[in-house]
Amino acid sequence: MHLRSKTVQQLLSVILSAVMVLSMLPMEVLAQETPPVTTPMDTSGDGWSWTQSTKTLTLTGLTLTVSDDSAHALILPDGATIDLADGTASTLTGGSRSTVYSSGEVKLRGSGSLTVNANGKSGIKSGATTDEEGEAWLVIRDLTLTISAPVNDAINAEASLTILSGD
Numbered sequence: 001m002h003l004r005s006k007t008v009q010q011l012l013s014v015i016l017s018a019v020m021v022l023s024m025l026p027m028e029v030l031a032q033e034t035p036p037v038t039t040p041m042d043t044s045g046d047g048w049s050w051t052q053s054t055k056t057l058t059l060t061g062l063t064l065t066v067s068d069d070s071a072h073a074l075i076l077p078d079g080a081t082i083d084l085a086d087g088t089a090s091t092l093t094g095g096s097r098s099t100v101y102s103s104g105e106v107k108l109r110g111s112g113s114l115t116v117n118a119n120g121k122s123g124i125k126s127g128a129t130t131d132e133e134g135e136a137w138l139v140i141r142d143l144t145l146t147i148s149a150p151v152n153d154a155i156n157a158e159a160s161l162t163i164l165s166g167d
Helices: 002-024 027-031
Strands: 043-045 050-052 055-061 063-065 074-075 080-084 089-093 100-102 106-110 113-116 124-126 137-141 142-150 154-158 158-162
Touching: 050 080, 074 142, 080 113, 089 106, 124 137, 137 154
Parallel strands: 055 080, 063 089, 074 100, 080 106, 089 113, 100 124, 106 137, 113 142, 124 154, 137 158
Antiparallel strands: 043 050, 050 055
16 A cells, blocks of 8 residues: 555656646747648648749738747748739738748749738848858749738848839
8 A cells, every 4th residue: 555655646746747847838839839840842732832842832812820929920941932823812911920931032923912911020021040041132023012010020131122023
């Protein structure tokens, strides 16, 4: 009987220790629903497709709303392109972070339209945070772009912003 109560005490001690450790973690760690995912292959979903070989995200009527304040709506790799398909309208709505983010070069192009609703930081941010990440470039070409950013910048391009229209 004494051995059994000692085992129960040890088990309760382990459980209590685990609860104490978890209570010390910042809430952002526990709130993160999905970790950042790197997609090494072509994939698609409702209103979007990703082509890994060209790092192109094609939007074909995507509506994406991020309710988690600790996440960006889109995180793009260096050299990525967002292509808006002809005749489509896509909408991205972010939380308290930048809605569209890349630490490197990003191009937005196409004959569709994109609406970005930034509820916190920048609507679109292309910015390196370390020397190793290199320079950040943002190129916007031939698309209808509407950005609502009542709190911060609509566009934040750390190194260069180029806007092109026509031939």
